[in-house]
Amino acid sequence: MPFLADIEVYARFLVGMPLLVLAELVIHERMRPVVNQFFERDLVPDSARQKFQAAVDSAMRLRDSVRAEVFLIAIVYGLGIFLVWRGDTVLEAGSWHGSFFRGEFHPTLAGWWFRGVSLPLLQFLLLRWYYRVFIWFRFLWQISRLNLKLMPAHPDRSAGLSFLTSISYAFTPLLFAQGALVAGVLADRIFFSGAKLPQFEVEIGALVVIAVCMVVGPLLVFVRPLVTVKRKALREYGALAQRYVREFDQKWIRGGAPPGENLLGSSDIQSLADLGNSFEVVAQMKPIPFTGRALVRLVIAALIPISPLILTMIPAEELAQRVLKMLF
Numbered sequence: 001m002p003f004l005a006d007i008e009v010y011a012r013f014l015v016g017m018p019l020l021v022l023a024e025l026v027i028h029e030r031m032r033p034v035v036n037q038f039f040e041r042d043l044v045p046d047s048a049r050q051k052f053q054a055a056v057d058s059a060m061r062l063r064d065s066v067r068a069e070v071f072l073i074a075i076v077y078g079l080g081i082f083l084v085w086r087g088d089t090v091l092e093a094g095s096w097h098g099s100f101f102r103g104e105f106h107p108t109l110a111g112w113w114f115r116g117v118s119l120p121l122l123q124f125l126l127l128r129w130y131y132r133v134f135i136w137f138r139f140l141w142q143i144s145r146l147n148l149k150l151m152p153a154h155p156d157r158s159a160g161l162s163f164l165t166s167i168s169y170a171f172t173p174l175l176f177a178q179g180a181l182v183a184g185v186l187a188d189r190i191f192f193s194g195a196k197l198p199q200f201e202v203e204i205g206a207l208v209v210i211a212v213c214m215v216v217g218p219l220l221v222f223v224r225p226l227v228t229v230k231r232k233a234l235r236e237y238g239a240l241a242q243r244y245v246r247e248f249d250q251k252w253i254r255g256g257a258p259p260g261e262n263l264l265g266s267s268d269i270q271s272l273a274d275l276g277n278s279f280e281v282v283a284q285m286k287p288i289p290f291t292g293r294a295l296v297r298l299v300i301a302a303l304i305p306i307s308p309l310i311l312t313m314i315p316a317e318e319l320a321q322r323v324l325k326m327l328f
Contacts, residue, residue: 001095001192003110011184012122015305019177020125023170030170031136037163038143048146055142062135069124072131076123095192126181129174130214137218140164144221152233152285153278159229161222161289168215168294172301175211179305182207190312197309204306211302216290223287230285237279244275 003009035056038044044052062068097114098107107115156162182203189195248268250256 001188003096006096007187007191008184011180011187011305013118015180016177016184017122017125019173019180020122020129023129023173023177026173027167027170030167034163034167038148041160041163043148043150043160045147045149048148051146052143055139058142059135059139062138063132068131069128072124072127073120075127076120126178133214133218137221140218141221144225148225150225150229152229152282153237155281157281157284157286158289159226159285161226162291164219164222164289165291165294168290168298171215171298175214175298175301176305178211179207179302183305183309186306186309190309197313204303207302207306208299211298212295215298216288216295219288219290222289226285226287226289230282230287233282233285237275237282241275241279244272248272 038052096108097111150159150161152159154160154162158164186195186197186200186203189200190197252268
């Protein structure tokens with residue numbers, strides 16, 4: 001396998017690595033207004049503002065920690081080079097990386113550079129992103145423990161936390177980069193080792209699971225407070241609805257309306273409808289501030305880089321014909 005034919009190299013360093021750098025700019029730019037939404041929506045009570053700011057400061061310190069990045073570099077050079085590179089990224093065949101002689105792998109000079117410089121840099125960027133996802137998870141966990149002023153009747157059906165869904169769109173470059181890295185590895189196995197795409201269904205499934213967990217996982221910390229708020233709101237709104245319906249029934253059905261008061265034009269029916277809509281919003285509250293549409297977008301972002309490999313199984317012309325038949 002010559003260097004210029006190594007699809008994995010192109011996927012790693014011309015697609016994956018630039019996207020990992022781009023994702024840092026996109027996510028950090030989107031993260032600030034998302035965090036500010038907690039104040040703009042008045043979700044943080046005055047008594048918890050100091051703790052909220054402490055959580056923000058702690059997250060910033062962890063993000064900018066030099067010790068953490070040194071530790072990640074140690075992991076890359078201590079484990080990534082000798083385990084990941086040797087076990088997962090080298091084909092059992094001769095290539096520009098090196099060759100096998102009597103069962104031992106002998107790297108070329110280019111292989112040594114790849115092993116000691118290029119790949120560790122990519123691994124460091126990827127590990128740093130996993131570390132920052134952990135920081136985001138830790139921050140949201142700290143916020144979820146505050147006594148947030150959640151509104152169960154909020155029309156977003158997430159008690160006012162739906163703005164957290166918007167951060168998922170910022171993760172799209174990161175998920176696309178991960179998909180590109182996996183696609184490059186699979187492409188080399190298919191073109192140079194004779195593998196077939198269906199053989200990697202476990203790896204592709206794991207990619208989807210990781211992509212979803214990275215974005216949706218941190219939001220799971222709000223399941224408990226949202227479920228608690230919903231349970232309490234159902235009791236309170238149910239009692240209010242019961243009282244209102246009883247009075248409405250007594251007034252308009254049982255003849256309790258004052259003499260001369262007309263049903264036509266009365267605001268009682270509109271109020272009853274509004275109360276019903278509020279109760280329906282509470283009943284439909286989601287335990288996770290996330291939407292199915294956003295979930296589909298995450299999965300698509302992770303799988304788009306792998307989708308061209310379908311052409312290794314089905315010719316492009318046949319695939320186009322099948323799609324056209326489905327559409328028309």
